[in-house]
Amino acid sequence: MPETHSHSQADPQANVQAAPGFMQIQQAFTAHLRDPQQPPPAGIEDRRLRIYRELIFNNVASLLEQGFPVLYQCLGRERWRALIRGFLIAHRAETPLFPELGQELLAYLSTAGALRPEDPPFVLELAHYERVETALIFSEAEAGPALADPNGDLLDGVPVVSPLAWNLSYRFPVHHISADFQPHAPDPEPTHLVVYRTRQERIAFLKINAVTQRLLVLLREQSHRSGRDLLNSIALELEHPRPAQLIEAGRSLLDDLRERQILLGTRRQ
Template sequence: MNNSSKPDFRDTQYAFARHIRDPQTHAAPAGIEDRRMGIYRELFYNNIEGFCSSNFPILKSLYTENRWHTMIRQFMVQHQCHTPYFPKFGQEFVDFLNHERDDADDPPFLLELAHHEWVETALALDETTLESFASVEPVDLLNHVPVVSPLAWPLQYRFPVHQIGPDFQPQEPSTQPIYLLIYRNRDDDVGFMETNPVTFRLVQILQTNNGCTGRAALDQIVVEMNHPQPEVVINGGYDTLVQLLQRDIILGTRAP
């Protein structure tokens, strides 16, 4: 019996997926009742929209219902996701905003705000645990090597993303970069610390140079700043290291 006229199953799957993503453009596969297709359309859309709503709540609050749903549909239609896992969809949505979203009516801080919200979710879902780290006692933040938590991310933005909301939507970047340390502590609480260029640089040095003592990192900053009073930087830097330790951004120290 010749089945050459029967649709290939893969072709049917592709047609099904195209219709689910963009029902206004692509017809449903032949032979499937529209009522049944409607259930799938609603299920898929609601899952993706619900995920984006829960992971980007501030971003959503800045859009009307119609514009928000239009953006979610555009995400479904235009973006090719590289993961089937919903917990990783946040990165996919940020990638979509970065590479495919192009709407002159979007706020200028759109991408940075979305990235900031994604980071909070990514840290909350990260499976890394901090309990296994054993610090050298007593903790010596200057003469030993401060260990930066793998769940601490130093980030730099043009807009004050941690302050943006319906009542504050800056249209111009800040005159100075915004430095944030976003982290998850040992109690699995995600928090952030607004900081300055020196603290930001200190964390960068400690992250990239695993054998660097606290004093050596601060000495490097003295050189980079060409600071005339090194002890001022060392003393202030020590206080900063203590604050970072208290927040679990630094987990403790190890011998050099």
């Protein structure tokens, strides 16, 4: 899973007390909007404050609900609102860009205390999976023919993985989780997925086994080696009794990955 960064939960009141003049009023105002339990600046009618409180909270909650629809369904309205309130109170965003707000929520979920004991154990992994879909939609990475020969021999050439194909592993079967299916414990074996964007701008996923997952890892980490060479390495790792049989199966696998646009072809000479 991509690395996330923890954020300290700063005390808004400490900042307010240290700030002079108008800045102090501004910080008291924003602290109150994040956490209505914090006292607002003196002299502002509560009716006016309520408009701002609801505007901020509802806009953030609605925007994040669109980015995490399955997580919202699993938590339900009340737990979702509690999560968003905690996010507003404790988290300090590192970007002002709305498309990145989902990444900020993911960073918050990675911090201690973000989740309550009654929250499902898969929340962080499900949020990550849903965030990957959004990130691929907005990704500016190119996966055009300039990167690879689409008709190259994937065994004897060097296969090229699409930059719009992300190889991921989860403890929970995140691609199946829904309001009607909420596992209480991880599966015995990890779930390996490739989530990718096609040339038709469609987001798709493919559930893969551990051997395919290992092949995709090697294709990225050792991007100078041929498909045949990498399959031979996997056969040695597995101590496969018939390496030639594995390589022949690997040919079909590589062709399938190219057909799905997870592989772009082979590296141009």
